[in-house]
Amino acid sequence: MDLKAHRHPGLDDPRQRALLREIEGGLPLVSRPYAVLAARLGMTEAEVLSHLRRMLASGVLKRIGIVVRHRRLGYQANAMVVWDVPDDQVDRIGRLLGRAPWVTLCYRRPRRPPAWPYNLFTMIHGRDREAVRHNIERLVQDFGLHAIRREVLFSRRSFRQRGARYFSLAPRTACPREGGTAAPGGGP
Amino acid sequence: MTDTPQLDEREYRLVSQYQQGLPLDPRPFARMAEQLQADEAWVIETLRRLQQEGIVSRVGPVIRPNSIGVSTLVAMAVPPEDLERVAAIVNEYPEVNHNYEREHRYNLWFVVTAPNEAHLAQVLDGIRERTGFPLLDLPMLEDYFIDLGFPLQWT
Incomplete structure (x- = not known):
């Protein structure tokens, strides 16, 4: 990794x-x-x-x-919006989007060409898809992101949503120094 | 205004004000109650109930990604007829903490969190072998998000 x-x-x-x-x-x-x-x-x-x-x-x-579990609070729609930002602009645009009002996550991740060209990942929640689409459009306008290729991935089903477990993983995959209880991990 | 039909006014204030942090006090719920003009028992009861109802997943720490372990986001392109079976295999791993179907050729997205890289690699290898599909491994390189809790009141 x-x-x-x-x-x-x-x-x-x-x-x-x-x-x-x-x-x-x-x-x-x-x-x-x-x-x-x-x-x-x-x-x-x-x-x-x-x-x-x-x-x-x-x-x-x-x-x-x-x-809070957002879905249970009525924020039914959530979209992962991924952007193909030129490498020399990704820090600047990442910081802009990371503090924008409708964005709840903003991470840089590696591209995996040719299958996956996108390097900036944002999460946008909304009451419904229309609200999410509207907010994405506002971000594009406000920050001048028209030229940046993007895709919107709406979620359809949640198979699991909970906090990361760092210590209470099953012993099946326990790591050596932790004895029966697995050790710390990392977040989303 | 509250904009969240499941919560009354006071519950809404409780949840929205304390997403960012509880008072670090021996009696945090009593301090919160003072600020909300409620009593401690109400705060505790309400949080227990919202947790039971699944609106609150927990009252507790948010550990910074990659600060004490490792994690990655994984994407898979799974034929629709195999999706439930593959999602169930993925969910068998306690290291998986989010797992979503998304509308895209890459239609299964999940987060894997583990104590160290070897452990993480073992989980990814296991999923790859058991499902027979390739994985896109997309670890976080930089976190740009300014964490203000979830804004409950926007449109």
Whole structure:
């Protein structure tokens, strides 16, 4: 696999790994969730909070928040819009699209010619397809993207949608250093 | 306005305000309740219910892609009559966390997340062998998205 896709800022304390394993599926919904985690891990509540702050500061954690399933909230349509952006423009256009109001993901990925010429991937949600198409058109207008070849891939069915599991994978594919429980992974 | 029929006004404010982050406090739900002029028990009950209903997938961390493991986006061009069978094989892998049918010649798209590259390669090889179809392996090279949570109120 290639390039920068697999860098590891990593964790600065082995106990953070255990903590992430406990919370990757969600916090316990009780008055003092961090105290519950602390008790399970043999740490104090303050230590748990301090590790979480450090992982937020280092960027391992993007946030700790309410994670919504968009489809269940009425945003039925979602389109992956892929763009074939000249390599010397991809950073600039990526940054523009990455902060645009209707875009919820914006990644550079490798081309795989000849089958796959596209190198910029955006996700656009909407109440219906008409709204999604309208928003794409606005982005093309606003950022002057007429000359950039694109394709719109609407989703038809979701076979699975959940958060990535880094630690609680099945033991079938356990990796050596983790014993029975598999180790961390990477996101979408 | 809320624009989200499944949520009442206060539930909507709860979900939209705290996508970006909970207060990092020993009692986060009590702090949220103060800001929403609700009580802690209501916040906890509501989050439990929205989680049961599947509107909220979890209240918890979002781990940065590739910060503590590896992942990739995979595309497959599968004949329509084979799609369900192939999707079911893909879903057998716990490393797969998103799996969608999309309207394109490449009609099956899924994300694979694993602890390390060897593990990831093993999953991709397994899927390739078991389905008999080639994979497009499209790992993230750069993330341009400015993460503001999901904007619940646009048109």
